[in-house]
Amino acid sequence: MSQINGFTSETRNALPLHVMTREQYAGWRAQQSDALGAWLDAQRFNGSGGSVVLLPGEHGLAGAIVGVGDPGDVYSYAHAPFALPEGTVWTLADALAPEIETLLQLGWGLGSYRFARYRKPNRAPAQLAATPSAEVRDVIAASLRVRDWVNTPTEDMGPQQLEDAARELATAHGAQIEVITGDALLEQNFPSIHAVGRASHRAPRLIVLRWGNPGQPHVALVGKGVCFDTGGLDIKPGDGMRNMKKDMGGAAHALGLAGLIMAQQLPVQLTLLIPAVENAIGPDAFRPGEVIATRKGLSIEIDNTDAEGRVILADALTYASEQQPEIVLDFATLTGAARIALGPDLPALFSNDDTLAQQWLQAGESVRDPVWRMPLWRPYLRYLHSNIADLANAGSRMAGSVTAALYLERFIAEGQTWAHLDVYAWNDGERPGRPAGGEALALRSAWAMLKTRYA
Template identity: 80%
Template sequence: MTHPSLPTGFTSDTTGARPLHVLDTAAFAAWRETQPEAVRAWLDNQQFTAAAGSAVLLPGTDGIAGAVLGVGDRADAYAYAHAPFALPAGSRWQLAGGLDADALANLHLGWGLGSYRFARYRTPTRAPAQLAAAPAQEVCDLIAASLRVRDWVNTPTEDMGPQQLEDAARALADAHGGALEVIAGDELLEQNFPTIHAVGRASHRAPRLIVLRWGKADAPHLALVGKGVCFDTGGLDLKPADGMRNMKKDMGGAAHALALAGLVMAQQLPVRLTLVVPAVENAVGPDAFRPGEVITTRKGLSVEIDNTDAEGRLILCDALTYACEQKPATIIDFATLTGAARIALGPDLPALFSNDDTLAQQWLAAGDRTRDPVWRMPLWRPYLRYLHSGIADLANAGSRMAGSVTAALYLERFVDPGLPWAHLDVYAWNDGERPGRPAGGEALALRSAWAMLKARYGG
């Protein structure tokens, strides 16, 4: 089954398509021996060995006769992602030789991811090479979901504020027969979402809670929650310039949750879905919330504001409380929450926290299968002492020790005991250019989250 519209980088037209040999170093040696002497000499003179991430064009009487794509781990979609821009712009290719079903799906996925360039504000300098192939529906949906995350995160806040996040959720709901509810502005206070209102009230754009519902009432209930801070100045605890530069990406958690919800609906996973996105801009203004304030959350716990730059956990605590009130069987949240997670694990490895060993192991195993990894971090509850407040039930921040752990511990206070919950602290960003991974917004652990949910719910 295929999409009626192919992803960028694919074509249904095989006219003039040249053969593409996809080989690792082990297979290359045997393949080389089958080639004419002139081709062997050509490869030898270029010292080509089909090393991972390499490509070479093969000469022919009319110019290019074909190409060899060197790959490493065939189970990793990114092993193939260099191809669209390593091969000539707009050139057309057809796979030569068979790949097993899993490797073929990974080739298609990697080609789709590798063909991406953010094109909202300028035309890319060159087109990707085209693969004459029709990826399976699931692969197309995975590509679409991953590129949605990139597009949403890359879009500057003026064009991706709380209203635009709402618009994105509405478009997904409309496309898949979901229902959308939005609570905005002062209505957040009237309906008891005080921390979402407090963080977002200083912006000229109203904060809001976006709730999407989909699925059959008798299906297992899955709740997804995403941090939607569309820009984070740090509030009155103002970030320095270099720390604020890329804060358009602070809605990366919401982007992941929205994209995963889109996958769940597109692939008809047999669940009842509730998606919850608190969407705000943490701005500086006369009505900005202040350090030292105490806010009583939706759950009834009072929180002292130690730092206004620890705002993500504030909007998430009301959102998690609301999600728990819907009585889901599983709850997962995504958030660009802490720099501490990046210091501990770097940009490519999201930090996974969970109160449920089975849920955590399912995600870890899915990460291994899809080569889209997560790394489990501890909910070390003695560190709750770092969130101590002298005047409230807890503080939103405190010590610089174990920053990602204390952030997760804060969130756990708002999750019902016994409810399987996973929290992913994700960077959602590539700092520099790598094959298949252009600088800017990135979907991390989205594919493994989907694989985990498929395994968990029998999709």
């Protein structure tokens, strides 16, 4: 997994770094010498967001200015590590408010990331002479883990490797772990997880991690762990299958958040559930029209084998509800419909509890890591009607993200507080601090929300 880059405790050769908005720059510029002003004007620098200018000195480089757009957004600072020259070390030239310095450090840590498992990056990031707090480092580390797990191709990130990642977290934080694998899923009544994963040469499994004191509020996290999704017998076209290594993005988010909760010793009892499978094509693949049993006792008619994530989540959510936690949060790269509705950056939030939903929305606004609440419009359950089973796993193309969430809700116990996040877990293109590939979306806001509830 990626190390946190971009920070150093060595200040001996550090250069002064000015961090300012366009408005702050205008006042700073007026106080500079004519020579420096001419230099800045010649480069048409005005302090706008996402900009950097180097300052000259007698013996070469004497400092730099980083232009900031929205000071409350961590990504306003994330361009700096690769916009500043490689090998340089920087120290803040001006005192920043503590909350702004924290955002700078978060943005610097996220902006210094490059996925390097298979190819060495073209260059190293510039270094910030700073010692981030334990929480800042843990938030960065959790975000980078999510990116790494999602970026890793399926041959190196299958069900076994997801289990290995969970075991590594359990060992690091003194958690207990149990894994139910292969036909043992049938023996222990997790038939829907088994049905989806049975065609793969790599056995399906349910990963269960437990941590914390039973006397604390109980939080259950559930993550969709489809390590590769061919679409099954309803096979995806090539362009739709290309990035399906990322279909375990929900599991990556749940694992990353669990690691953050444990590292920060949040006073909760934690249960983490990851149903981990490959949706493969083979002689034993589940078929359209089959009726599959579930742990809850509801029968599912398979309308489409490419709607497999909700099938494995059915058993995991049922099991989570059986533990009677205070809240259940599930994360899943579940529907293209959510992306069409809200785009890649805005995860769709569904919840049966207004207080929980509002806390997450407010946390998202506070830390600039937003979610958008979508309706559990129960009349649309008609789109999941089956003539031979309790419900179908898919149906109409109408309101696809809503019907998927309604399907999941059928496996939540009555009275159980629950939220579901339909997350893309991916950057389609390059932006400062957000390289193309795997991304942690709403992880920081989920953490902020949990801190509000429990810390």
